[in-house]
Amino acid sequence: MNKSTIRIGTRGSKLALYQANLVKSKLGEAFPDKTFEIVIISTKGDKILDVALSKIGDKGLFTKELEVALFNGEVDLCVHSLKDLPTVFPEGAQLGAILKRAEFKDAWVSKDGLALEEMTEKHVVATSSLRRKAQVHRINPKVKVVDIRGNVDTRIKKMNEGHCDAMVMAGAGLIRLGYNDVITSLFEPDYFVSACGQGAIAIEIRENDSEIDAVVKKLHCETSYQQITAERSFLNELEGGCQIPIGAYASIDGEELSLLGLVALPDGSKELRNELKGKACEAEGIGRKLAQQIAQAGGVEILNQVRNLNNQ
Numbered sequence: 086m087n088k089s090t091i092r093i094g095t096r097g098s099k100l101a102l103y104q105a106n107l108v109k110s111k112l113g114e115a116f117p118d119k120t121f122e123i124v125i126i127s128t129k130g131d132k133i134l135d136v137a138l139s140k141i142g143d144k145g146l147f148t149k150e151l152e153v154a155l156f157n158g159e160v161d162l163c164v165h166s167l168k169d170l171p172t173v174f175p176e177g178a179q180l181g182a183i184l185k186r187a188e189f190k191d192a193w194v195s196k197d198g199l200a201l202e203e204m205t206e207k208h209v210v211a212t213s214s215l216r217r218k219a220q221v222h223r224i225n226p227k228v229k230v231v232d233i234r235g236n237v238d239t240r241i242k243k244m245n246e247g248h249c250d251a252m253v254m255a256g257a258g259l260i261r262l263g264y265n266d267v268i269t270s271l272f273e274p275d276y277f278v279s280a281c282g283q284g285a286i287a288i289e290i291r292e293n294d295s296e297i298d299a300v301v302k303k304l305h306c307e308t309s310y311q312q313i314t315a316e317r318s319f320l321n322e323l324e325g326g327c328q329i330p331i332g333a334y335a336s337i338d339g340e341e342l343s344l345l346g347l348v349a350l351p352d353g354s355k356e357l358r359n360e361l362k363g364k365a366c367e368a369e370g371i372g373r374k375l376a377q378q379i380a381q382a383g384g385v386e387i388l389n390q391v392r393n394l395n396n397q
């Protein structure tokens with residue numbers, strides 16, 4: 086079967102649409118004789134906007150309905166922020182491609198340009214991620230941390246209306262939407278560890294759909310794939326979801342991959358981090374090994390404490 090129109094499933098947020106359109110235009114360039122069409126699918130994560138992400142604690146919150154559309158044949162491929170994808174694909178779906186990774190760092194967005202270290206008891210930092218919360222507390226235990234939800238525009242509006250003095254957000258999301266000017270600084274990974282897979286766009290396809298697989302493979306970046314494989318196997322080995330403060334960043338230099346991993350308590354009172362180097366082609370093993378090392382060094386206790394907190 087050689088379908089003439091290939092349908093691209095995406096969420097309807099501005100960022101999701103930007104990413105889906107990026108995939109659409111790149112595929113259009115690579116396959117001028119095919120037609121690509123965007124299909125918007127709303128997910129549970131788009132509908133529940135008033136609850137902190139760490140409290141919903143649902144794997145696949147932003148991806149499940151897209152996978153249903155994929156299985157129904159409503160769409161032929163799905164474009165996701167890789168960060169939102171659970172580390173294991175549901176049966177019947179698989180990774181088709183990872184685009185060349187964009188900015189992976191977290192961005193510091195400070196209303197008056199104040200650095201995190203300069204803030205006092207009077208300042209409020211907003212984030213809905215426990216990983217960011219933990220690191221903000223560790224760097225500056227004085228500031229107050231509050232939740233924030235909503236898309237990038239909403240969050241910036243909330244900050245300007247006085248909800249908070251600063252926020253930590255993915256640099257990639259801000260840059261893709263043209264918000265470069267709100268970024269006060271980008272956090273280096275050894276200072277503030279970013280989320281597994283942050284800044285990477287993933288294409289998910291039906292398992293064994295060789296036609297679509299061949300199409301999306303045109304956009305695949307193997308180096309980015311090795312990075313995110315190390316980061317996601319670290320996360321998977323620790324059985325972490327987005328409701329647990331875990332971060333990881335893999336850098337690649339030639340054949341060598343270096344993985345930095347972090348596990349923390351949300352209040353920043355305890356943090357474990359370690360780094361492991363190895364061959365880039367053994368990315369998955371490096372992720373698992375680093376996770377085991379951190380687990381043995383006290384990570385298991387930290388994760389159990391976080392799970393108990395979440396169940397309260």
Ligand SMILES: NCc1[nH]cc(CCC(=O)O)c1CC(=O)O
Pocket residue numbers: 166167168169253254255257258282283284285286
């Ligand atoms: N959790 C929501 C989410 N999923 C992907 C991005 C940004 C884009 C990316 O990380 O690739 C964001 C926003 C944020 O974390 O600030």
